[in-house]
Structure formats: structure tokens, C-alpha cells
Amino acid sequence: MMMSRPSRLTRPFIFKFLKNKNSEQTGACDKTHPVSALARSANMFTGLLLLLTPILGHAADGYRDLFARMEARQARLESFMYGPNNCLGERIDGLIEINGNCGSDARTLANLENQDRYALHLLMSAELGISPEDVGRERAKRNQDRYRAGVQREIQLANGRVTWWNGHPPCPCENDISxxxxxxxxxxxxxxxxxxxxxxxxxxxxxxxxxxxxxxxxxxxxxxxxxxxxxxxxxxxxxxxxxxxxxxxxxxxxxxRALAMRFTPMLNRKPSVFFDQDSALLDLIDTSPAERSRRLRDIRDRFDSGQPVGNGVIALEPSIDASQENAIFYPVLDFHGSSSGGKIRLEGSVSRGLFAPSHKP
CATH class of the missing domain: 2.30.30 (SH3 type barrels.)
Structure with a gap:
């Protein structure tokens, strides 16, 4: 089951917001996750225990209606989560992921479920004094161990990235390298x-x-x-x-990433610059267009004259023949900001910073 309904709506909801002192990682398959480790060693973690008092009045009606609707669609929703009709997944924010191969019935059902889940998160956030998004993430973490094998669930890895897992061993958190x-x-x-x-x-x-x-x-x-x-x-x-x-x-x-890139022909552009650290590239991007052009021109001039370059620069894009018959492909190891969601903006447009391997003798 994707969620468990309290036996009585007047029973308090208990949420444990716990944080590992040495790790930010989360995920059902992570045996060091705070919720899993609490029973083994309560004093390993610090945190805040928030107790939602018994629900009364209009709030009780809101919860009662939401749980009734969600329970009524539970069986049909699960039929689209595993088996031959699998096209839905459980997101890390507590909502349903709708894949491109979903039919209209599954999409309609998932959209209704997402509406009710978000309404539930809103009710809980008002009582707990936290954002609906935080409520959704905490509910997702609590429910991940309850999903049946075969149900796609979004999990967070030790390095901050997220990935999808179907619940069958091995867990991606045990070996994040494919x-x-x-x-x-x-x-x-x-x-x-x-x-x-x-x-x-x-x-x-x-x-x-x-x-x-x-x-x-x-x-x-x-x-x-x-x-x-x-x-x-x-x-x-x-x-x-x-x-x-x-x-x-x-x-x-x-x-x-298992991706490779190739540069476009250098017909109307200058050779690209490779930096040792992304911080040096970001510093260059933060300058004005005129200053950025001046620095890049100086970098290329120093390479051409054989002078030391510095400033975190390690190489220029190599020149190849104009026919591109000997094109060079570079493995893409990762994207800048993949774990934090950070984006690079250049002249008002969103750009991507790529991490490629460099071999230093």
C-alpha cells in the first residue's frame, strides 16, 4: 500500500524529523536512514519530534473526506504501479509520477490522487508549521519501505542525486555506479x-x-x-x-551519465576553454560580458604564446580538420548542479556546465 490510513481520524499524527549528524542521505534502501536507525540507536541522531494534536471540527471533516477518496481509488491506482500496466511511480516529494506511456485512465486517476495528496499536505502543514513540500517529502520517506517490489520509487543517493528504483535488489544506494x-x-x-x-x-x-x-x-x-x-x-x-x-x-x-559530447565546427567561434574546477568557470560567468571577453582573449593568447595561464584553466579545445572526419568525443561525467538543482545563467539564458575527465601526467 502506498499510504496507511489511521484507524481513527482523531488519533494524533506523529512525524519524526530527524537528521543524521554525519549524513544528509535519505532513501528506503539506506539502512543508516534516521527513521530506520532510530530504533537501534536513538541517541545517534538529533531532531525535532512534532506531535499533531487530535483533529477536531472542520479539519477532521477535511481529513475524513480526503482519506475516503484516496482509499476508494487505492486498488485501481496500484494496478498502474506494477504489473503489465506499470506507468506510475512514487516521487520523492510524496506525489505520483506520470510516465509518458500512461493512458488517459491512469493519468486521470493519478492527477486526482495528486490533488488529494497535496490537499492533505496543506492540512498537515498548517498544523505542523512547515511547508507542504516538507510534509510531502517526510511522508514519502515514511512510506518507501511499504511499497511492494516492482513499484517505481524515487530515492536520494549519498551524493545528493536522486534516481528511480523498482525495489528489487540490489539497491542503487549500495552501488551508485552503473x-x-x-x-x-x-x-x-x-x-x-x-x-x-x-x-x-x-x-x-x-x-x-x-x-x-x-x-x-x-x-x-x-x-x-x-x-x-x-x-x-x-x-x-x-x-x-x-x-x-x-x-x-x-x-x-x-x-x-554514460553520455559523450562533441564540439561543433570552429567556423564562427573561438576554441572552448577547459577549467580544472567549476568555481573558476562560475567566477568568469559572473563578470560582465566585456570583462569576460577580455579574460577569454587573454587565456587564448597565453596558450598561443606558450605562457602560463593559471586561473584554473587547464586546456583549450583541440583543433581538428575542418571536415570533422577526426572528430573528438568527450565523456560527460556529470552536469554542474545535478545534485543541488543549480543552474547556470549566461546572458539571461540557462546553460549547462559539463564535467569531463582530464588526464594529467
């Missing part, structure tokens, strides 16, 4: 141990592989079991790809 890129001369071993036989030697720079599993050896080194097959975001229960062996974490770069 693809890796190799570094030059990396080795694939038969076992997660540098002393084990080598299955393949002298791998090229940026070969891409899917990740099946991960483990740590006796020295604390992380190893990835890899495959040449496609790794789906939500792995089927019977998913069993062919293993190529194990590769050490020190020999790879996590490739979470």
Missing part, C-alpha cells in the same frame, strides 16, 4: 584481488564498461565486476550479464 571508464594500462582481474590472474591487460584510455557488482578487498580497495553488456537502470530480477572480471577503483573513472 558504468565506468578505464584509465590507460588498466587491468581486468579474474577476482577482486591484484594478485589474482589477469583476464585482460593494457586497456586503453576511456574504454566503457557496465558495472555488475562491487566489493572491497582486504586492503580496503574497491573493485568493480564489469561487463560489456548494457546495464539497465532498473535491473530485472533474472538479470545475469556475462562477467568480464574485476577492475580496481583506482584504474577507472565512474561514468554515471
Amino acid at each position: 558504468r565506468i571508464l578505464t584509465l590507460s594500462n588498466a587491468r581486468i582481474h579474474r577476482q577482486p584481488d591484484s594478485a589474482s590472474p589477469v583476464a585482460r591487460d593494457n586497456l586503453r584510455q576511456y574504454e566503457g564498461y557496465g558495472v555488475i557488482d562491487s566489493t572491497q578487498d582486504a586492503n580496503g580497495e574497491t573493485w568493480f565486476e564489469i561487463t560489456g553488456e548494457y546495464v539497465p537502470k532498473n535491473k530485472p530480477v533474472n538479470w545475469s550479464p556475462a562477467s568480464l572480471g574485476w577492475i580496481a577503483r583506482s584504474d577507472v573513472i565512474p561514468w554515471r
Whole structure:
């Protein structure tokens, strides 16, 4: 069930807003999540316990009507959450996600459910003195362990990013890396141990592989079991790809986005600049257009003359032939602000900052 109804509407609602001192991560599959860990070690967390007093008068009528409508559509709603008609998911904000393959019946049902859920969040927020959005997120966290396997649910990972999980092991929070890129001369071993036989030697720079599993050896080194097959975001229960062996974490770069980019021809533009840290790029963006142009011109002039550049700049876009027959593709490791939702605005337009790997000898 996606939500549990109190046996009596006059029974107090209890919400535990708890925060791990050492972590901000949340998610049903995270065994260190505050709600899960509270019973094991209550003094590990600090927080605020808010008690909603018994509901009386018009508020009781509001809750009663909402729960009645939500309970009436429960069975039909769940039929669109798993099985052959799966097209809905449980979002991290406590609302329903509607996928593109949903029919009109599922869309109508989900929209009605979202209206009632948000109305419920509004009622609770008035009593608790917090925003409806915070109420929705807390309800989603409380309910995640109750979803049946097969129901898509949005979870938050340790690095702040969110992803979707169908409830079947392994949980994405246990291994947030589904693809890796190799570094030059990396080795694939038969076992997660540098002393084990080598299955393949002298791998090229940026070969891409899917990740099946991960483990740590006796020295604390992380190893990835890899495959040449496609790794789906939500792995089927019977998913069993062919293993190529194990590769050490020190020999790879996590490739979470599994994307590559290519620059457009430099016909009417100057070569792009690569920065070591996003802070240097953001500082440049925050300047006026005239100052930005001056700094970029100075950077390119210094590269052309062989002078030290500094200011966090590490490279210029390489020049290739005009025919683009020898185009260079760059792996995209991540986007700036992917975990915080931050956006880059340049001359009033939203732009994207890309993280690409750089190899320093």
C-alpha cells in the first residue's frame, strides 16, 4: 500500500524529523536512514519530534473526506504501479509520477490522487508549521519501505542525486555506479584481488564498461565486476550479464551519465576553454560580458604564446580538420548542479556546465 490510513481520524499524527549528524542521505534502501536507525540507536541522531494534536471540527471533516477518496481509488491506482500496466511511480516529494506511456485512465486517476495528496499536505502543514513540500517529502520517506517490489520509487543517493528504483535488489544506494571508464594500462582481474590472474591487460584510455557488482578487498580497495553488456537502470530480477572480471577503483573513472559530447565546427567561434574546477568557470560567468571577453582573449593568447595561464584553466579545445572526419568525443561525467538543482545563467539564458575527465601526467 502506498499510504496507511489511521484507524481513527482523531488519533494524533506523529512525524519524526530527524537528521543524521554525519549524513544528509535519505532513501528506503539506506539502512543508516534516521527513521530506520532510530530504533537501534536513538541517541545517534538529533531532531525535532512534532506531535499533531487530535483533529477536531472542520479539519477532521477535511481529513475524513480526503482519506475516503484516496482509499476508494487505492486498488485501481496500484494496478498502474506494477504489473503489465506499470506507468506510475512514487516521487520523492510524496506525489505520483506520470510516465509518458500512461493512458488517459491512469493519468486521470493519478492527477486526482495528486490533488488529494497535496490537499492533505496543506492540512498537515498548517498544523505542523512547515511547508507542504516538507510534509510531502517526510511522508514519502515514511512510506518507501511499504511499497511492494516492482513499484517505481524515487530515492536520494549519498551524493545528493536522486534516481528511480523498482525495489528489487540490489539497491542503487549500495552501488551508485552503473558504468565506468578505464584509465590507460588498466587491468581486468579474474577476482577482486591484484594478485589474482589477469583476464585482460593494457586497456586503453576511456574504454566503457557496465558495472555488475562491487566489493572491497582486504586492503580496503574497491573493485568493480564489469561487463560489456548494457546495464539497465532498473535491473530485472533474472538479470545475469556475462562477467568480464574485476577492475580496481583506482584504474577507472565512474561514468554515471554514460553520455559523450562533441564540439561543433570552429567556423564562427573561438576554441572552448577547459577549467580544472567549476568555481573558476562560475567566477568568469559572473563578470560582465566585456570583462569576460577580455579574460577569454587573454587565456587564448597565453596558450598561443606558450605562457602560463593559471586561473584554473587547464586546456583549450583541440583543433581538428575542418571536415570533422577526426572528430573528438568527450565523456560527460556529470552536469554542474545535478545534485543541488543549480543552474547556470549566461546572458539571461540557462546553460549547462559539463564535467569531463582530464588526464594529467
